Amino acid sequence: METQLTVRDQVSLFALMLVARPITNRELLDLAGLKITAEVRRRANRDVELISTTKRGSTYTHKLTAEGRNWCESALVAGRPDEAKFPAGALYAVLDSIGQYLVRADLKFDEFFQADLENWIRAIYAELTVRRTPGSWVKLSALRPWLEHVPRDVVDAELDRMIEQPDVHLMANLNRFRLEDEDRQAAVEIGGEMRHVLMIGAS
Structure with a gap:
């Protein structure tokens, strides 16, 4: 070889x-x-x-x-x-x-040789927003398939940790009528609230 x-x-x-x-x-x-x-x-x-x-x-x-x-x-x-x-x-x-x-x-x-999960999440966000306005919101339902081989609880814990950083934002989709089943299933619970969308880059 x-x-x-x-x-x-x-x-x-x-x-x-x-x-x-x-x-x-x-x-x-x-x-x-x-x-x-x-x-x-x-x-x-x-x-x-x-x-x-x-x-x-x-x-x-x-x-x-x-x-x-x-x-x-x-x-x-x-x-x-x-x-x-x-x-x-x-x-x-x-x-x-x-x-x-x-x-x-x-x-x-x-x-x-281990993957850095935070860098991975940031890279996925960058890829999903490459043709969009900087600081765009991304659905967690769009992010999770890229991390399908990482245990969900590990991803959730990392998102919970990352939200403490000033440029990372996770929030709920306030328009509940626009939530699809995949959005509800992909949500992460932080502080007793289900969060559906992620934004990185705006402090």
Whole structure:
């Protein structure tokens, strides 16, 4: 597999390893200066699927599969590929140090590389409002499907924590007649009140 992947492919896999969650190309470009292109996916999934891609509306998200995580875990201690010159070679040196640390500390891969739930929620909000007026309200019923593999109580606890920040607002939809069943089901209870919509960015 290693001989089939270019250095760019491998760096793309490491970028997905770092975020440890589904990510859009828009966010990945901001984070790591790269995108998961069709060519990267084709090579990464040639023999076994390393990258899983999901379409939500017109937006694609990418994440490592279990096989992709296994590949990254092995690659962390495999050393620098011969074709990896500067600056990629420096990256592989750093990754090798991390890999060796995990071995010495007897830490599992998933214990070290974990998704930051707050950043994830903020990224989803940004994606849902990218073509809208800044500071738009977003229904929790639109946000929750992006977090479908995260336990609901974990998401609710994070929203409850985030509302203490000055730029995060959660409120009820006061027009009860416009509430749909999915809005009621997606609501989070905070302070004894059911909240249905989220806004981030206006303090």
